[in-house]
Amino acid sequence: MERPLTQHIHSDGTTRTLREYVKTGGYRCLQRLSSGLAPKDLQRLVTDAGLRGRGGGGFLTGTKWSFVPMGADAPKPKYIVANGDEMEPGTFKDRVLMEGDSHGLVEGMILAGYAIDAEVGYIFLRGEYHLSAQRLTEAIAEAYAAGYLGKPLPGTKFRFDLHLHASAGRYICGEETALINALEGKRAVPRAKPPFPQTVGLWGKPTVVQNVETLYNIPHIVNKGSDWYHRLSRTQDGGTKIYGISGRVANPGWWELPLGTTAREVLERYAGGMADGIRFRGLLPGGISTAFMTEEHLDLPLDFSSIPPEVGRLGTATMIVLDDHTCPVGFVLNLEKFFARESCGWCTPCREGLPWVAKLLMSFEEGRATKDDLSLLEMHTKWLAPGHTFCGLAPGAMAPLQSALKYFRDDFEQHISLGRCPWSNKPARLKVLV
Amino acid sequence: MLSDTERRELEDAVEHYPDKRGATIDALLTIQRRRGWISDDTLLEIAKFLEITVEDVDSVATFYNLVFRKPVGRHVAFVCDSISCWIKGCEQVQEQIKTLYQADLGQTSPDGRLTVLPIACLGQCERAPALMIDQDVYGNVTPEKIEQIVEKYK
Numbered sequence: 001m002e003r004p005l006t007q008h009i010h011s012d013g014t015t016r017t018l019r020e021y022v023k024t025g026g027y028r029c030l031q032r033l034s035s036g037l038a039p040k041d042l043q044r045l046v047t048d049a050g051l052r053g054r055g056g057g058g059f060l061t062g063t064k065w066s067f068v069p070m071g072a073d074a075p076k077p078k079y080i081v082a083n084g085d086e087m088e089p090g091t092f093k094d095r096v097l098m099e100g101d102s103h104g105l106v107e108g109m110i111l112a113g114y115a116i117d118a119e120v121g122y123i124f125l126r127g128e129y130h131l132s133a134q135r136l137t138e139a140i141a142e143a144y145a146a147g148y149l150g151k152p153l154p155g156t157k158f159r160f161d162l163h164l165h166a167s168a169g170r171y172i173c174g175e176e177t178a179l180i181n182a183l184e185g186k187r188a189v190p191r192a193k194p195p196f197p198q199t200v201g202l203w204g205k206p207t208v209v210q211n212v213e214t215l216y217n218i219p220h221i222v223n224k225g226s227d228w229y230h231r232l233s234r235t236q237d238g239g240t241k242i243y244g245i246s247g248r249v250a251n252p253g254w255w256e257l258p259l260g261t262t263a264r265e266v267l268e269r270y271a272g273g274m275a276d277g278i279r280f281r282g283l284l285p286g287g288i289s290t291a292f293m294t295e296e297h298l299d300l301p302l303d304f305s306s307i308p309p310e311v312g313r314l315g316t317a318t319m320i321v322l323d324d325h326t327c328p329v330g331f332v333l334n335l336e337k338f339f340a341r342e343s344c345g346w347c348t349p350c351r352e353g354l355p356w357v358a359k360l361l362m363s364f365e366e367g368r369a370t371k372d373d374l375s376l377l378e379m380h381t382k383w384l385a386p387g388h389t390f391c392g393l394a395p396g397a398m399a400p401l402q403s404a405l406k407y408f409r410d411d412f413e414q415h416i417s418l419g420r421c422p423w424s425n426k427p428a429r430l431k432v433l434v
Numbered sequence: 435m436l437s438d439t440e441r442r443e444l445e446d447a448v449e450h451y452p453d454k455r456g457a458t459i460d461a462l463l464t465i466q467r468r469r470g471w472i473s474d475d476t477l478l479e480i481a482k483f484l485e486i487t488v489e490d491v492d493s494v495a496t497f498y499n500l501v502f503r504k505p506v507g508r509h510v511a512f513v514c515d516s517i518s519c520w521i522k523g524c525e526q527v528q529e530q531i532k533t534l535y536q537a538d539l540g541q542t543s544p545d546g547r548l549t550v551l552p553i554a555c556l557g558q559c560e561r562a563p564a565l566m567i568d569q570d571v572y573g574n575v576t577p578e579k580i581e582q583i584v585e586k587y588k
């Protein structure tokens with residue numbers, strides 16, 4: 001089984017230098033640019049490969065690039081931005097790549113820059129990733145010294161400059177238009193779309209924002225071609241995927257596997273099943289903005305095309321497992337507190353609705369909830385549904401709640417009837433009748 | 435007043451952006467690294483340097499989690515309270531820190547050594563619960579290990 005993205009990452013966690021990277025074929029494909037691989041050809045190659053964005057949305061990368069104005073009349077400069085915000089709880093795949101093989105991101109960005117004729121790139125990194133920052137800074141310096149950055153690439157007129165921007169911690173920065181505001185030195189509130197960043201983005205110029213893992217795929221596609229890339233995968237979407245798992249499983253971790261691997265394989269074969277004496281109840285397939293999957297969904301291929309919309313979506317493919325020793329209501333309360341805290345506050349339904357949801361869930365945990373609270377929770381999943389808020393944060397927050405209300409309804413009802421959390425040893429509250 | 439070193443660092447930061455305002459976050463974090471937190475006076479100095487209004491700088495300073503508009507202790511302990519760490523017992527970790535250093539979330543220990551803050555998922559979920567002190571990350575933390583970890587931060 002091939003693992004192009006991660007095969008060279010040192011198992012002891014040490015850094016990979018430029019010399020090692022080049023020895024294993026790194027930066028080699030930049031030479032192909034001089035032998036006539038035009039930006040349009042690179043775009044087509046990535047489209048043919050079926051590369052879909054790994055940031056959670058699964059948008060076709062080649063299609064996204066095709067919206068960027070090209071040619072002599074196109075605005076200048078254009079920008080390519082790596083989205084390394086990775087603050088989605090449960091998600092740690094981009095960190096693995098950035099720490100383990102920093103040059104892969106630099107090369108991926110040069111190629112993506114070339115494909116859309118963007119001469120400047122920014123790596124937008126969450127502020128807490130200090131080790132990634134250190135290693136990327138070193139890699140960028142090495143790439144400048146070696147002439148991959150800051151100088152025209154041999155045989156072409158294309159010159160690429162790359163900057164690292166370490167942010168200061170806010171989940172909403174991961175949303176691509178909020179990220180653009182953050183890079184401009186502003187509050188990270190999302191922008192209205194349209195216009196889309198591909199035409200009007202960073203400082204008003206055409207900008208493509210791409211997830212870190214997406215960018216790591218590009219050098220391999222250029223080196224080995226789209227047929228090879230399709231063969232890596234088990235489904236119609238191309239390539240491998242970094243799958244991760246956390247929670248009470250025997251062996252939490254990450255694995256680069258063919259796209260379309262099932263949750264059951266990741267859980268049982270790679271993570272060694274549940275920890276001793278613990279039973280599986282459900283999982284969020286990719287970060288906390290995805291809907292729960294239960295036993296009946298474990299054999300669905302985890303990719304961007306095979307999960308029916310009524311079940312959910314893949315998200316980041318780093319799953320979080322809910323077990324029988326953990327209260328599902330407490331679990332969802334933790335998620336909604338996160339969303340309420342990280343809401344950027346720009347639009348009213350999200351700013352007011354998420355703290356309300358968190359408060360309602362708290363009343364379940366404290367044994368104060370009534371049947372009416374259950375229907376209020378249900379109503380919020382409609383009030384904060386897609387289209388009702390300015391960006392995807394609030395709808396994302398409703399995905400685990402709505403599915404929890406479906407699959408774990410008995411647990412919610414038990415909190416009401418018992419007047420306490422069944423997982424807590426605190427006594428039931430006395431119901432005061434007025 | 436910005437020191438010469440601070441000024442030089444800000445000049446380096448500004449280099450990376452087509453306009454000075456782009457460097458607002460870098461400026462705040464750079465100065466905070468030296469001064470511990472961002473006071474009203476610091477805000478003013480940064481605004482002057484970047485040639486933007488102090489309100490612009492404050493709107494950014496108050497938005498981001500890692501910019502401190504209040505003094506903090508000599509070290510900051512960030513306890514991840516997101517889902518994977520919650521499942522694996524981050525609340526017990528928090529409790530133990532509180533017992534040992536008399537600092538609840540958002541507070542500083544009475545000796546000024548440690549400020550304790552909650553933080554969103556640190557991307558270490560496979561070794562939850564996770565804790566970051568200043569810039570160092572610790573995984574698989576248990577209440578029993580806290581004292582030994584914090585020992586290094588005087």
Ligand SMILES: Cc1cc2nc3c(=O)[nH]c(=O)nc-3n(C[C@H](O)[C@H](O)[C@H](O)COP(=O)(O)O)c2cc1C
Pocket residue numbers: 052053054055056057058059061083084085086087088171172173174175176177209210211212214215391392393396
């Ligand atoms: C609230 C919110 C948070 C997001 N966080 C991230 C993130 O941390 N990293 C990321 O790559 N994409 C994130 N996204 C998706 C981005 O907006 C964008 O779609 C993505 O970076 C595009 O890259 P891709 O096409 O390579 O996946 C987030 C979206 C929303 C609505």
Ligand code: SF4
Pocket residue numbers: 172190342343344345346347348350351389390391392393394
């Ligand atoms: S949905 Fe939430 S995060 Fe998105 S713009 Fe509205 S307030 Fe901000």
Ligand code: FES
Pocket residue numbers: 089090091514515516517518519520554555556557558559562563564
């Ligand atoms: S949830 Fe704590 S590190 Fe991810």
